[in-house]
Amino acid sequence: MDIVLGLQWGDEGKGKFIDLISENYDIAARFNGGANAGHSIKRNDKRITLKMIPSGIFMKSVQNVIGTGTVLDPVSFKKEVSNLKLFDETIQPEKNLIISKKAHFVLPTHKLLDIYMEENEAYTTIGTTKNGIAQAYSNKNLRQNVRIGDMNFPDFKARVDSILAREYAFLTDGGMELPSLESISDEFYDAVEFLKQFNCTETEIFLNKAVSEGKTILAEGSQAAMLDIDHGTYPYVTSSSTTASGACSGLGISPKKVGEIFGIAKAYCTRVGNGAFPTELFDELGDELRIKGNEFGSNTGRPRRIGWLDLPALRYAVMINGVTQLVLTKADVLSGLGSVAVCTHYQMDNGAVESTAATLPENAVPVLKWLDGWNADFSAIKDPSALPKELIDFLTFLESELGIPVGYLSIGPGREEILKMK
Structure with missing residues (x-):
């Protein structure tokens, strides 16, 4: 199994790279996250x-898997x-997508709870996509x-109704304006019926059987290493494991089966x-690079914050993931400068220097190294x-x-605009 994951805070271009190389694999499998991900792919203009x-869905010969470590909103x-x-x-x-029976549902009240917590000053506001991911996890x-x-199972509706009623009552007591419980329930159950046409099975058994038969698997991560629930910049992180180890737990595949670990980072x-x-x-x-690089969330449309490449954070992400090849994107956006x-290291208030950063202190002063720009x-x-x-x-x-x-260099937004360097 090879793994593709982001090394920064997401939006590095994972979808494009996976779409490009997935034709070399038998299976493409998502191992974490939910509808808060947004892998943008360009095809035929x-x-x-x-x-x-998973981003391998466009390859007719590739079997796609939504793994156990994910959470799935059937409406989305x-x-x-x-x-x-x-x-x-x-x-x-319906023919080339398999969904884990052990993946968890995102319920409609999870999304409402997410909105409630983001908009309530009693909670830490972290800027989520409000898709209910944290509440599901x-x-x-x-x-x-x-x-x-x-x-x-015959008691499924009764179990879900109980959860919905409990969480709906909590939100009502909190003073939140809500759609009717009946409307969100009906939409959810309608989507569940739609979901039943897909092959939902024990994907761990399917994947390990594939490995034993010599088939190749590409594990696809969402979000990125610095958003990992354990190793990211907590509390401003996602709610799942975004690292290479998370691919193993999220898919149920032994670390002994891992080969290449492709880490995606922007320039x-x-x-x-x-x-x-x-x-x-x-x-x-910063404003110029945001426009030139189209730095707006593919899932939310929110403008992204822009900054220079952060090597202390990148070294840390490479270290904890055991990255074997770097895939660098957006070098073309910097062209013309x-x-x-x-940033090679941080200078701290107490005089300490950090060159590998597990955390990013608010008082860290980046020490910048300037390199000659390029124009092409x-x-x-x-x-x-x-x-x-x-x-x-x-x-x-x-x-x-x-x-x-640096194994690959992306030189443009198009699917084929990527160079194999080694």
Whole structure:
């Protein structure tokens, strides 16, 4: 099993890379997260954002899996399938998508609770997508939720109704204006009936059998390492394990079966929502890069915060994930700048220096190293040998600092606009 994951705060371009290489695999499997993900893929001059469905769905020969470590909102899933078929009528996810029976449901009250907590000053506001992901994982860990396989049990509706009634009453008592319980329940059960046409099974057994038969698996992560619930910039993180180890637990595959670990990072940093961001730009250059790089959330449309590449955070992400190859994206966005900056370490108030950052203290002062910028028509570049010398120097610098090779370089938004470097 090979793994693809983000090394920053998400939005690094995982979907595009997975879409490109998934044809080399037999199976593409999502191992974490829910509809808060947004993998944007461009095909035939059209763009679509996949939320729950793995990015290998466009390959007819690839079996796609939504794994046990995920949480699934059936209402959002139904809409996503409909949008996918409108995007490409030849795609039949009912035939090449398998869903884990052990994945947990996102209930309609989970989304309402998410909105309530984000808008209530009594709770820490972290800037979630308000898709109910944290509430679903919370109920999972409290052993108060329902799983996909439960939908075929005779007491399923009674169990769900009990949860919905309890959480709806809590929100009502909290003074939140709510849609009727009947309307959100009806929409949920209608989507559950739609879900029943898909193959829901023990995906751990399916995947391990595939491994024993010599089949290849690409594990697809959502969000990114610095948003990991354990190792990210808590509390401004997601609610699942976004790391390579999370791929093993989320899919039920032994770490002994892991091969390549592809880490995706931008040539600069972006972040959505709250949380420390030492290299953030607040000037016109930040605004310029946001527009040029189309840095707006593929799932929410929210403008992303922009900053220089943060090596202390990136070193940490590479370390905890055991990354074997770096996939660098958005180098073309920096084209035309006279110089580009990279944060090599932090200077702390107490005089300490941090070169590998597990946390990002608010008082951290980034120490920047300036490198010569590059200028090129990336649309004309078909081979790494044609890259500007300044960009080659930039990549060499990153390889030296991180101790891993740059295996791929994305040079544009198109599906084919990526160079294999090694």
